[in-house]
Amino acid sequence: MTEVKSVVCPICGCLCDDLEVTVENNAIVKMKNGCSVCEAKMIHGYNSEERILKPMIRKDGKLVPVTMDEAIHKAAQILTDAKYPLLFGWSSSTSEAQRVGVELAEELGSALDNCCSVCHGPSVMATQEIGIPTCTLGQIRHRADLIVYWACNPWSSHPRHVERYTSFSEGRFEKSEWKDYIQKVKAASGKKKLEAAARQSRVIKYQPPPRPQTCTVDAPPQTIQKMGRKMIVFDVRKTMTAEAADYFVQVEPNKDYEILEALRCLINDQELDVEKVGGVPVEYLKEVADALVNCEFGVIFFGLGLTASAGRFRNIEIAISLTRDLNKKTKFVISPMRGHFNVTGANVVFAWQTGYPYALDFSQGYPQYNPGEFTAIDLLRRGDNDATLVISADPGAHFPKSAVQNMMKHPLIVINPDLNCISRLGDVVFPTQWCGIEYEGTAYRMDHVPIVLRKVVEPPEGVLNDEELLTKILAEVKRIKAEKAAKTPPKSTCATKKEEAN
Amino acid sequence: MVDQKLRATIITGRTIDQGVGKELGKGSQEYYDNAAVVFLDKADMMKLGIRNGVPVRVTSKFGSVIVKARKFPRGSMPGLVFMPCGLWANAVCGDATYSMGMPMFKGFPVEVEPAPGQPVLTLDELLKEEFGRGL
Numbered sequence: 161m162t163e164v165k166s167v168v169c170p171i172c173g174c175l176c177d178d179l180e181v182t183v184e185n186n187a188i189v190k191m192k193n194g195c196s197v198c199e200a201k202m203i204h205g206y207n208s209e210e211r212i213l214k215p216m217i218r219k220d221g222k223l224v225p226v227t228m229d230e231a232i233h234k235a236a237q238i239l240t241d242a243k244y245p246l247l248f249g250w251s252s253s254t255s256e257a258q259r260v261g262v263e264l265a266e267e268l269g270s271a272l273d274n275c276c277s278v279c280h281g282p283s284v285m286a287t288q289e290i291g292i293p294t295c296t297l298g299q300i301r302h303r304a305d306l307i308v309y310w311a312c313n314p315w316s317s318h319p320r321h322v323e324r325y326t327s328f329s330e331g332r333f334e335k336s337e338w339k340d341y342i343q344k345v346k347a348a349s350g351k352k353k354l355e356a357a358a359r360q361s362r363v364i365k366y367q368p369p370p371r372p373q374t375c376t377v378d379a380p381p382q383t384i385q386k387m388g389r390k391m392i393v394f395d396v397r398k399t400m401t402a403e404a405a406d407y408f409v410q411v412e413p414n415k416d417y418e419i420l421e422a423l424r425c426l427i428n429d430q431e432l433d434v435e436k437v438g439g440v441p442v443e444y445l446k447e448v449a450d451a452l453v454n455c456e457f458g459v460i461f462f463g464l465g466l467t468a469s470a471g472r473f474r475n476i477e478i479a480i481s482l483t484r485d486l487n488k489k490t491k492f493v494i495s496p497m498r499g500h501f502n503v504t505g506a507n508v509v510f511a512w513q514t515g516y517p518y519a520l521d522f523s524q525g526y527p528q529y530n531p532g533e534f535t536a537i538d539l540l541r542r543g544d545n546d547a548t549l550v551i552s553a554d555p556g557a558h559f560p561k562s563a564v565q566n567m568m569k570h571p572l573i574v575i576n577p578d579l580n581c582i583s584r585l586g587d588v589v590f591p592t593q594w595c596g597i598e599y600e601g602t603a604y605r606m607d608h609v610p611i612v613l614r615k616v617v618e619p620p621e622g623v624l625n626d627e628e629l630l631t632k633i634l635a636e637v638k639r640i641k642a643e644k645a646a647k648t649p650p651k652s653t654c655a656t657k658k659e660e661a662n
Numbered sequence: 663m664v665d666q667k668l669r670a671t672i673i674t675g676r677t678i679d680q681g682v683g684k685e686l687g688k689g690s691q692e693y694y695d696n697a698a699v700v701f702l703d704k705a706d707m708m709k710l711g712i713r714n715g716v717p718v719r720v721t722s723k724f725g726s727v728i729v730k731a732r733k734f735p736r737g738s739m740p741g742l743v744f745m746p747c748g749l750w751a752n753a754v755c756g757d758a759t760y761s762m763g764m765p766m767f768k769g770f771p772v773e774v775e776p777a778p779g780q781p782v783l784t785l786d787e788l789l790k791e792e793f794g795r796g797l
Contacts, residue, residue, distance in 0.1 A: 171685070196682050197684075201685035281763045282762055317675075397737060398737025398738075398739070402737070467764060468764055468766075472764055531761075531762055532760075533761075535759065535763025538761075538763060541757045558747060558748075561752050561755070562724065564792075565793060579797070580688045584796060585793055
């Protein structure tokens with residue numbers, strides 16, 4: 161039995177690097193410090209019955225195991241036969257594998273996109289428009305005294321974000337609010353018990369508990385004026401993060417842009433001549449604006465509620481403009497809550513290799529960038545591509561049905577460690593190692609800090625990692641192309657045609 | 663009085679249980695239990711005359727799917743329904759991107775109606791129905 165410390169969690173953009181894992185007989189049997197999602201993957205999921213151990217090719221409608229060489233040849237054949245393949249995914253792969261992916265796309269003259277296009281693509285677009293005032297999570301942990309979560313729910317999507325980087329983390333200059341939160345929870349639970357006891361004894365007439373303080377209540381809550389770190393949540397529904405916040409503002413769906421613009425007006429000392437904006441009373445927004453202006457170091461984290469709602473990248477633009485305005489009065493930063501553990505890495509690697517972060521096209525022999533044209537959903541919607549390679553992603557579970565239906569009209573190659581939705585639909589399916597568990601590599605945290613993922617257990621025999629597999633596919637593609645070029649007679653030019661005629 | 667249909671705005675997104683199910687495996691019981699659901703406000707459930715766990719049909723102009731109804735664990739949000747990310751939510755999401763690459767995952771209208779006795783398809787059944795393929 162061996163204990164491995166400082167293991168990096170390969171799940172979400174937080175890349176928590178303090179996991180302690182116990183390994184026995186080449187299997188993870190116990191771990192410390194992980195969230196429930198991390199434990200699900202590291203203890204059970206990585207080694208589940210759904211693990212793919214052999215390459216498979218669809219024959220007569222069923223996936224049947226084949227040799228690795230046969231699968232590689234078949235995949236390379238599909239990619240070279242296609243006029244315009246799409247290579248999609250990359251967000252749960254290492255940066256080393258992503259680099260090989262760019263080379264493969266260039267060799268094929270294909271489209272190349274990563275999961276960013278269906279999560280924070282609009283954030284990238286907004287950042288390219290007006291820049292972004294941001295910083296690392298370490299700065300936030302030690303210095304931020306006001307944390308705003310806008311249209312995101314870290315309690316579910318980034319379970320240790322609050323604990324490691326914001327309100328519940330013990331910073332050098334800011335204290336953790338964890339104890340206060342526990343007291344709040346205990347008080348609420350005690351109150352519930354008392355009410356239940358009163359109901360049972362029927363001594364005291366039951367009175368319904370007061371409604372929770374949200375924007376629907378008339379009087380502004382006092383918690384926003386408390387000392388220490390404050391957490392404000394803007395969301396359309398009351399999530400667990402909202403429950404833990406000092407102040408929760410419930411907004412109407414698709415009204416974030418209006419509220420952000422109203423806040424900009426308020427912090428710039430302009431009056432609003434309406435009573436409510438986006439379902440929120442202006443009186444409440446004034447409270448929030450006061451808190452934003454009066455903090456020492458504030459941060460806005462935003463999620464898919466902004467990028468996927470009406471307005472898309474305009475929502476992010478206005479949020480960045482609000483941060484810019486706040487920087488005239490205090491110190492403020494803004495950061496997207498990146499989802500997959502290396503989706504930021506995909507942007508970084510693509511940008512350093514080609515100049516562009518996602519939505520790429522190599523059909524002209526050089527990289528072109530145009531979200532809305534070369535993004536995966538748009539290509540599939542128009543039916544432009546005639547083959548797809550999906551790696552380390554599951555568009556089967558995260559793309560609209562119609563997009564996947566269009567993807568299924570042409571050959572589909574899937575590279576993934578386990579049988580996710582898209583693997584179940586593939587024509588050629590490759591197994592691969594779990595990065596961060598079975599092999600090491602580089603990943604970029606949501607704040608663009610590169611972190612090396614660690615190897616904890618040995619991979620199953622014969623299963624390659626993403627980088628090795630892509631390198632083999634690339635070599636086979638080059639070989640098939642060279643073979644085809646050798647067989648094809650050279651094209652006759654005008655000069656040679658004239659010579660022949662003479 | 664019980665209404666036949668609820669007109670609502672849908673939001674899709676992550677829940678911690680769906681995240682755990684996803685990591686345990688897309689074919690796991692945990693994933694099915696936590697992704698093939700729609701969360702509704704208590705008042706809306708009363709209007710439809712349904713309880714937790716009753717199958718309902720969620721329909722948008724892009725598609726339709728049967729999932730189990732669940733009450734929002736906290737807060738009051740009449741007129742808003744929430745589906746965890748996954749194959750079942752995708753059945754009602756649209757692929758219009760407004761030239762920005764991002765499909766319609768949030769903030770579009772749907773109708774919810776009770777579908778008592780109708781089956782909530784498993785992952786493999788739904789894949790077969792929607793794409794005509796499986797393992």
